[in-house]
Amino acid sequence: MIGRLNHVAIAVPDVRAAAALYQSRLGATVSAPVPLPDHGVTTVFVTLDNTKIELLEPLGDKSPIAAFLERNPQGGMHHLCYEVGDIIAARDHLKAEGARILGDGEPRTGAHGKPVLFVHPKDMLGTLVEIEQA
């Protein structure tokens, strides 16, 4: 079921500062900040040869990463995103395995315009896992 690692998301208080750090400290190729109001984040995409890193800053009052940043004010790893071929089959498999799907359990359109779901971190080794239909 599980395919490629699509991205690792890191929540940060200041996405421009975070992008500058990735650029200067790691020599990374970084995008300009991209506001995604529907997702409550401003994102910088860090392109690696084999995957992506997404640096996420809260955007708006109801950002889904606001509470995380309150607990981790300097930032921290927020979630991993794995690709799957069929998100409905993957969801049904996860549920049959006893994993809770966040929200109403229906896929929504993620930051890359593809259907995504999130698995409860308590059912996934303490790690928030996003699955994306590739």
Ligand code: CO
């Ligand atoms: Co993500």
